[in-house]
Ligand code: AMP
């Protein structure tokens with residue numbers, strides 16, 4: 001059973017997709033007015049984990065991540081640089097995809113841009129006007145919140161509540177009620193604009209996501225995600241727009257990740273307390289250390305970002321690499337081939353604990369706890385040279401499964417590659433020859449290994465071979 005904490009119900013719920021075997025999910029994407037900081041990337045990594053866990057459980061995922069390429073900030077940026085809006089956003093869109101690639105975030109099926117979906121937004125606004133949920137004033141169109149009685153059901157806010165601090169409409173257009181929000185903004189000054197039945201103008205931010213999600217995923221779909229700051233007003237408004245237009249439930253499960261913090265404060269552009277992925281790789285950190293750092297904390301816990309935390313993540317990666325290398329090269333002692341070591345049931349426990357953790361509201365830290373306990377135990381039995389051939393195979397298969405979620409290494413990594421069988425055999429024979437003090441034979445075997453293009457490393461944990469660097 002998979003369960004998620006649903007912001008809408010305020011509880012953990014069993015996850016049952018609307019169509020069996022298939023999950024349709026919408027993840028709010030970047031506003032492309034600047035480079036993403038790693039706080040933004042935390043949200044995308046959380047969504048990557050969600051997607052991978054669904055796939056791990058045999059579900060087919062259709063994911064849509066929008067690109068907000070028209071809003072106040074993108075428009076201001078383009079005007080400041082005196083270039084066209086699409087020219088301004090292109091650079092940040094490219095950088096965004098580069099970040100996703102470096103962080104090994106699985107690709108969504110669709111990355112719709114807001115500016116390519118203006119007709120769909122206009123059609124949705126017309127539906128809302130027809131049903132009395134929207135009204136036009138001075139060439140702009142507003143959503144009438146009082147016409148949607150369940151407004152506030154996601155954020156648990158009511159209309160009278162003070163919404164200071166939220167990302168609210170900065171434009172000063174005339175509205176019926178202060179909390180009504182703009183669906184369409186009348187053309188102003190040099191701003192880009194599109195023709196519409198309400199006059200020239202541009203869409204509001206919230207309508208973009210309602211129109212694009214329903215276009216690609218249907219009027220009701222399974223999962224909608226974002227960072228916690230998206231809950232209000234953005235997602236609240238998406239629900240109001242979509243459900244008022246269709247009279248159907250919009251989304252079944254709403255999942256939100258907590259913020260990445262710096263010294264207890266949200267990492268954000270406006271506070272200036274941010275790092276981009278580029279900033280960190282320029283300091284010598286690998287993107288995979290950043291991936292691991294962001295992935296390894298439960299998404300509903302805030303994470304305080306520090307460079308020390310990143311160092312620690314890099315150390316975990318190095319230890320994991322060592323472990324894989326050691327396991328790959330481990331040669332079960334002759335005679336103990338089929339016999340089980342002291343690992344016993346811990347292998348099965350680790351696999352089931354790992355899977356249980358993931359399915360329990362993406363409890364990755366719990367899942368990793370089981371995995372690392374097993375790593376320690378396997379290291380111990382390898383020290384004693386009692387890991388059997390069968391166990392080695394099972395542990396390797398488990399590593400592959402874990403990597404379906406973590407995606408921290410590839411089969412082609414030079415030192416992770418299987419060493420050919422004869423080289424293994426020579427290494428084992430060489431160890432026996434050395435133990436028997438037959439140094440002539442041990443030297444012969446060393447030469448055979450070197451001629452085959454490998455080097456021998458004698459470590460406190462025994463000898464191992466590596467492919468010689470050209
Ligand atoms: P934006 O580009 O501002 O629309 O944000 C893109 C995504 O990043 C949204 O899902 C935000 O909720 C999320 N986000 C922004 N800042 C943070 C942060 N410090 N920690 C986690 N997620 C964030």
Ligand code: ZN
Pocket residue numbers: 027028029209234
């Ligand atoms: Zn959105």
